[in-house]
Amino acid sequence: MKKVICKVEYDTESSELIQKKVFGAFGDADGYEEDLYKTQDGKLFLYGVGGPESPYAEETIKRMSAAKAAEWQKA
Secondary structure, eight states: EEETTTTEEEETSSEEEEEEEESOOTTTTTOOOEEEEEEESSOOOEEEEOOOTTTTTEEEEEOOOHHHHHHHOOO
16 A cells, blocks of 8 residues: 655555554454554655444554654563
8 A cells, every 4th residue: 555645655565564463353343453664765654454334444654753652662
């Protein structure tokens, strides 16, 4: 998935996957997956996708600060 946020392109295909978290089982309406990525120039972003009743009913990309990414990784 690609998304441009504030004139910066975030692309899951060309970025490095740092960590993946899965919540629920495959096929759960409220299950979802969050993947933390780092772009080639060091920007961090979260890719989310899930079932229709999850926080990611539509796949999305959210940019993250290093502090927020570290917090997410600990949770």
